[in-house]
Amino acid sequence: MKIHNFSAGPCILPTQVFQEASEAMLNFDNLGLSIVEISHRSKNFVAVMDEAVALVKELLHVPNSHEVIFIQGGASLQFAMTAFNFLTETGKAQYLDTGVWAFKAFKEASGLGDAEIVASSKDKNYSYIPKGYNIDPHSDYFHCTSNNTIYGAQLKEFPLTEVPVICDMSSDIFSRPVDVAKFDLIYAGAQKNLGPAGATLVIVKKSALGKSGRYIPAMLDYNTHISKESMFNTPPVFSIYVSMLTLRWLKENGGVEAIHHKNEAKAALLYHEIDRNPLFEGTVVKEDRSSMNACFLLKDEAAHKDAFNALITEARINGLAGHRSVGGYRASMYNALGQESVQVLVDCMKKLENK
Amino acid sequence: MKIHNFSAGPCILPTQVFQEASEAMLNFDNLGLSIVEISHRSKNFVAVMDEAVALVKELLHVPNSHEVIFIQGGASLQFAMTAFNFLTETGKAQYLDTGVWAFKAFKEASGLGDAEIVASSKDKNYSYIPKGYNIDPHSDYFHCTSNNTIYGAQLKEFPLTEVPVICDMSSDIFSRPVDVAKFDLIYAGAQKNLGPAGATLVIVKKSALGKSGRYIPAMLDYNTHISKESMFNTPPVFSIYVSMLTLRWLKENGGVEAIHHKNEAKAALLYHEIDRNPLFEGTVVKEDRSSMNACFLLKDEAAHKDAFNALITEARINGLAGHRSVGGYRASMYNALGQESVQVLVDCMKKLENK
Numbered sequence: 001m002k003i004h005n006f007s008a009g010p011c012i013l014p015t016q017v018f019q020e021a022s023e024a025m026l027n028f029d030n031l032g033l034s035i036v037e038i039s040h041r042s043k044n045f046v047a048v049m050d051e052a053v054a055l056v057k058e059l060l061h062v063p064n065s066h067e068v069i070f071i072q073g074g075a076s077l078q079f080a081m082t083a084f085n086f087l088t089e090t091g092k093a094q095y096l097d098t099g100v101w102a103f104k105a106f107k108e109a110s111g112l113g114d115a116e117i118v119a120s121s122k123d124k125n126y127s128y129i130p131k132g133y134n135i136d137p138h139s140d141y142f143h144c145t146s147n148n149t150i151y152g153a154q155l156k157e158f159p160l161t162e163v164p165v166i167c168d169m170s171s172d173i174f175s176r177p178v179d180v181a182k183f184d185l186i187y188a189g190a191q192k193n194l195g196p197a198g199a200t201l202v203i204v205k206k207s208a209l210g211k212s213g214r215y216i217p218a219m220l221d222y223n224t225h226i227s228k229e230s231m232f233n234t235p236p237v238f239s240i241y242v243s244m245l246t247l248r249w250l251k252e253n254g255g256v257e258a259i260h261h262k263n264e265a266k267a268a269l270l271y272h273e274i275d276r277n278p279l280f281e282g283t284v285v286k287e288d289r290s291s292m293n294a295c296f297l298l299k300d301e302a303a304h305k306d307a308f309n310a311l312i313t314e315a316r317i318n319g320l321a322g323h324r325s326v327g328g329y330r331a332s333m334y335n336a337l338g339q340e341s342v343q344v345l346v347d348c349m350k351k352l353e354n355k
Numbered sequence: 356m357k358i359h360n361f362s363a364g365p366c367i368l369p370t371q372v373f374q375e376a377s378e379a380m381l382n383f384d385n386l387g388l389s390i391v392e393i394s395h396r397s398k399n400f401v402a403v404m405d406e407a408v409a410l411v412k413e414l415l416h417v418p419n420s421h422e423v424i425f426i427q428g429g430a431s432l433q434f435a436m437t438a439f440n441f442l443t444e445t446g447k448a449q450y451l452d453t454g455v456w457a458f459k460a461f462k463e464a465s466g467l468g469d470a471e472i473v474a475s476s477k478d479k480n481y482s483y484i485p486k487g488y489n490i491d492p493h494s495d496y497f498h499c500t501s502n503n504t505i506y507g508a509q510l511k512e513f514p515l516t517e518v519p520v521i522c523d524m525s526s527d528i529f530s531r532p533v534d535v536a537k538f539d540l541i542y543a544g545a546q547k548n549l550g551p552a553g554a555t556l557v558i559v560k561k562s563a564l565g566k567s568g569r570y571i572p573a574m575l576d577y578n579t580h581i582s583k584e585s586m587f588n589t590p591p592v593f594s595i596y597v598s599m600l601t602l603r604w605l606k607e608n609g610g611v612e613a614i615h616h617k618n619e620a621k622a623a624l625l626y627h628e629i630d631r632n633p634l635f636e637g638t639v640v641k642e643d644r645s646s647m648n649a650c651f652l653l654k655d656e657a658a659h660k661d662a663f664n665a666l667i668t669e670a671r672i673n674g675l676a677g678h679r680s681v682g683g684y685r686a687s688m689y690n691a692l693g694q695e696s697v698q699v700l701v702d703c704m705k706k707l708e709n710k
Contacts, residue, residue: 003388005392007392009394010394010589018380025376026377031358033358036365036550037366037373072427072428073427073432073574075588080572080575108573111572112570191391191589195391197391197395197590198427198592198593198594215466217435218435218462219428219434219435219463233429233430233544234365234544235553236551237553238551238553242391319394
């Protein structure tokens, strides 16, 4: 029986991707060898890497000014790498504080140099996206997090500024169109819409690099990875392979524009029920609600928690618990989650109301 | 038909591990979910991490003074991390230069502070291990690489010194017993005897940390990962899971002591043929020959190369080409490679002689 996986990440990927990856663990490319036991410099794996990079470029319409690389360390290592590569000794960086991860990025930069928070929604437990702030035109860069996985708030628009914009898109990349040209650097841990944890996607404007004037350890220098085409050292081969399979699936299904349509429909279905059903309430202001992670509460948890939990367990819903810092429920609706799973959740909410 | 995989890394892992990992991609722990789509904080994955750590401790007899963590970035990120954590602003580090990777480690440290090479075998293309050098007792640490994957030279003994010893054991960890207590830090990329590329094992003496006096980015600070039990951020779940399966297999097969015995027998079988067969010659001095990576040449390549390559292709031998900096052949005989595969290679060498 099908399980409806609303996990916040690592999360659901397309069924056909799991199937192909499972087969490749035993026999990849009909070599009689596992994908994880061949050289990363073999023509078979180089083809995987090349296709993954080409699919990222195609699906996100990456302009020629930007390079696409895969590295390790997750978004958390990017917090340090972006600062090492973009923050000068005498300059300053500006951060938009919209949640735990955005703040961690700020903290890492402030360990290395001068970093400031331009605006924060911490005052209301990150339940909205700050607007109307000013970005200092003399700062080295502006950093933001496009979607807050924990709190379920999402930037629907990015600020207009002349300074380089660096964006952590870990939890909504490939879920909606994005104008890559407007960003000097985009990074994303793979484990939401891309692939298994262990790979990090970076899209960076080549001409923006080499300006921090700092000593940068080789592995933290984007130019190292660009010059070696993501093979300075052994890449996380399996995560990249599965990411490539997921990108193929996305392309077969109409690309980012088509999936965006589906994601909007899924989110509308769930948020409509959250707003309609008198037993529930959303935690984020309507205009900033994430289409990836919908956070909501039972208005009377003491009265209804056990009954609702029994309903979702019976419906084989997985991963719906809210993050410990928000409580309640969090429905993560990444690309691979079908609308039928959202419908099952909505049906549980209706059943609770009708009890 | 079985393929004999002598690849230098990523490399062969036990067949039963590939089988279990393939199944877990579809249905892990009978959850109806893939190992890569569940939360890394779920009890099912936490159990995987705990078992992986416990098996490392058991199999290597890790003393209580040392912590075991899994991180990302491969040995190459360790080159920087070890320097950030152990090299003081006014102190110096000493490096043994026994190959490409050892030199890269030195280079990374010398970017951050004062690093010196105490001895090098570069004069003879890294075909031996330097001996009789002196380690400055006032240095912050001594760094060495236990086995050189590219050149096939291996440290059979480690120098006696009072300064902290840091060792890159990427390509021979779990292949032979090692007295962990003698090292302040051991690191190893997973992709030889442990699991798929993407995870890095670190074994570190807790009391040796926190002394460099430097600003250390959170992700480069060993204490970050120790305090969060390798879950400061999303770990490379699949690589750690497969590593755990490989360690289980190693334990079931008698542990490090038993596999060491088998590895010695495999190496003896191949080196005996290299020495005996008038058509071949080894590239490394006998006393320093690696039991993991045996490098050898055809004495008359022009005359015999095509015939030998045809023989190994026919025998379904994979990954035997030498690294471009050495040429010839490299037979990597990691833990999971059976003696029967080495015998197949030896038979090819004999057939060439008899032609």
